[in-house]
Amino acid sequence: MEQSVLKDLGKFEVEPKFAYLWDRCVYEMHYNVPKYVDELCAAFAEYNITKESQILDTCAGSGFPALDMYAIGYKNITCVDASEDQIELFNAKAEAKGLDVRSEKCLWEDLPAHFDPEQFKALICKSSIWYAGGGWNKDVEITKESTLKALRDTLSAFYSLLAKGGVLYLDKFKDSEVDHKDTVGVFEVDGKKKELIFWTNRDKEAGIRRAKMIIKDVETGVEDGLPNVTYDLKEEELEEMLHEVGFSVVKPEMSEEKFFTPWLAIKNT
Numbered sequence: 001m002e003q004s005v006l007k008d009l010g011k012f013e014v015e016p017k018f019a020y021l022w023d024r025c026v027y028e029m030h031y032n033v034p035k036y037v038d039e040l041c042a043a044f045a046e047y048n049i050t051k052e053s054q055i056l057d058t059c060a061g062s063g064f065p066a067l068d069m070y071a072i073g074y075k076n077i078t079c080v081d082a083s084e085d086q087i088e089l090f091n092a093k094a095e096a097k098g099l100d101v102r103s104e105k106c107l108w109e110d111l112p113a114h115f116d117p118e119q120f121k122a123l124i125c126k127s128s129i130w131y132a133g134g135g136w137n138k139d140v141e142i143t144k145e146s147t148l149k150a151l152r153d154t155l156s157a158f159y160s161l162l163a164k165g166g167v168l169y170l171d172k173f174k175d176s177e178v179d180h181k182d183t184v185g186v187f188e189v190d191g192k193k194k195e196l197i198f199w200t201n202r203d204k205e206a207g208i209r210r211a212k213m214i215i216k217d218v219e220t221g222v223e224d225g226l227p228n229v230t231y232d233l234k235e236e237e238l239e240e241m242l243h244e245v246g247f248s249v250v251k252p253e254m255s256e257e258k259f260f261t262p263w264l265a266i267k268n269t
């Protein structure tokens with residue numbers, strides 16, 4: 001989705017970190033965050049998830065949406081993530097806003113060792129589940145088999161943490177996503193003009209999806225960015241796996257979720 005007017009992200013002395021740029025994109029370009037949070041909370045409310053419920057954001061990133069939910073009164077939110085840079089930014093934002101919540105490091109595979117079985121009424125896994133097999137911010141070898149096994153283990157871990165009647169929100173890039181390379185913003189580092197580019201590519205034959213946030217030096221044309229590489233997971237495969245693990249599945253109405261297909265996965269028994 002090429003933007004007609006590029007977002008001016010400002011001037012920096014040193015190159016901003018990935019987590020910071022992702023945060024600016026989420027909050028200033030991709031989402032109307034208050035509207036998205038309203039829709040998510042309304043979907044949760046259908047399953048009696050309230051401001052008092054115990055909620056775990058399993059990949060809280062720089063705060064979207066857990067920090068925003070905390071700010072409007074969901075005070076029992078626990079936040080974890082895999083990446084130091086995301087955790088650092090989450091905690092800096094929380095501190096700056098005077099919010100008494102912090103994120104800490106925990107990988108999905110380690111969640112059952114960190115928390116009690118059935119501890120949570122809701123889990124959030126936003127914009128991330130396809131990284132269950134690895135490949136977040138690194139170039140790794142990916143196979144369908146290893147990814148589906150890791151996905152099953154991750155979803156089973158999520159299932160074990162949910163109380164009966166509890167709900168997991170998750171989403172995935174759309175099956176219909178087409179390859180794109182879009183310049184979304186401009187900024188300056190030490191006086192040098194840079195462009196921020198979003199790029200995705202799906203190699204249908206190999207069944208691999210690659211995605212990158214690229215920083216381009218406008219003068220030299222040199223492009224750089226952290227790789228993200230995963231199995232090109234299909235919506236049907238994810239739904240099947242959710243069922244296998246024991247969830248029933250519904251698709252919530254979330255008009256503000258334009259990039260990903262959202263699901264609520266419910267633990268009935």
Ligand SMILES: C[S@@+](CC[C@H](N)C(=O)[O-])C[C@H]1O[C@@H](n2cnc3c(N)ncnc32)[C@H](O)[C@@H]1O
Binds near residue numbers: 063081082126136
């Ligand atoms: C695209 S970001 C989404 C962050 C946030 N949920 C959002 O929507 O802005 C993906 C996040 O998944 C996290 N992640 C990837 N693999 C993970 C794993 N195995 N365990 C926990 N977090 C993971 C990354 O550290 C990163 O913060």
